[in-house]
Amino acid sequence: MHSTPLIDTQLADIPARHGKVRDVYDLGEHLLLVATDRISAFDWVLPTGIPDKGRVLTGVSQFWFDQLDTPHHLVTTEVDQMPLPDGVDREVLRGRVMLTKKAQVVPMECVVRGYLAGSGWKEYQQSGTVCGVQLPSGLVESDRLPEPIFTPATKAEMGEHDENISFERMAAEIGTELAEELKARSIELFNKGSAHAEKCGLLLADTKYEFGHADGELILIDEVMTPDSSRYWPADQYQPGGPQPSFDKQFVRDWLLASDWDRNSTPPELPEEIVEKTRAKYIEAFERISGGEFAWK
Template identity: 80%
Template structure:
């Protein structure tokens, strides 16, 4: 089974992200989720088959369930205004036709548990992005309540930078910052409630928003294994890292290899690819309650 890592739709302006290729159709955008996978700020030479379909399917599920305006029009390629010369088959299951919004240049991160960069920052300062937290917390502890910890939206190849809410407000304006914080926490709580109902803990996520016809709408991907940490509730033990439904197998293998993280990454072994694909598909099926169609 081959991974779908490159798109080439002729005669359309395109912007290539780490995972998605975004094509400009004039009035709309076409977001194609490839099977590329990144780690440690590198796009790896080996893709994960069907990963893009998982991300698109999970996002489609959340867009349909969340009570919020969003950018998704359809994921059915037969309903998309594609030029006649484009073969729709490779795009099936991995493509979103969306409204074209003005992107708000902020990552709207919400954390329900203390993990990742939040845990590192807490160890140094007792706070995350300026949000003071109780003393004595351990890695992966559940927080008293979800916290909003924004970050700058980095360009390709650069790091997102955690910032305080005050810095965010000074950049985009107090009213918009207040709205994005409230909306992000509300969406996170909706997602957490559903996740817990299917045996998952929703550790953290990042949302992106845009302005469309003067109103704030949810854009990009939503609560996927790439943008979020989901943990199996029955294996949860605070005090260290948790097993998760994302690229954990890939990260662990890379850390155990002799790769220096400054040169081109190595190819992934077949068993690591297979385990990672299975974990993404399991996340899809648990979150959506549907069987993955491309097994």
């Protein structure tokens, strides 16, 4: 039997920020990022958690930080090596926490798209562009793009939407030199991620990276190419011309859309079947990407 979902964490007397999925604690020299089992859809955090989802996100991020030859913020995922206060239940945190360097966050989502999906597909239908990038005419939903494109977005505050912006606007806001470096780094990471994913029978349709400055260096932060920050598709089912099955919240979204929930009031609890199917999808993504067995089955 799998574990009870971790919905909320409270580490006594430690300053914290609570996001949609992560609780971030300030330990002085470092940050402690706790990936809970919360799941959000349609800008709402749902009342039902997905057991071990946070462990999948942490495990996938750790895999990529280990694989990618790029400066990053991860110090350790080993709970016993972390400077936690006395009395903290380390077992609850095991597998779902990252001790990280502090960084001054660049206020941009660095999105790279290899396929035409989501908000990119919507914009393309209207204007033939994605975030100001002109694309060939005649593409259909989920088509592979001639080459990956960099489509930044502003980082929204809690409860607000990220806003897709042009590269030119990004450069105007943070400086051309930094914008060019972020673009080059993001596309390089995406190409490495895509190549690995394809070996695992997955297509990395799009993903977002976040960066920050620490000790005078631009480093990769937050989560990396997880099922929450990326769109992964099974390669053997890929068929352009419509939406693709994915390794994220698809069961949850589909169930909510079919329910009578109005998206303006508190969301309903998810049925156990949807929770189980969603958990299984996250674990499958972890095992395919990492090549290892999920330890909390």
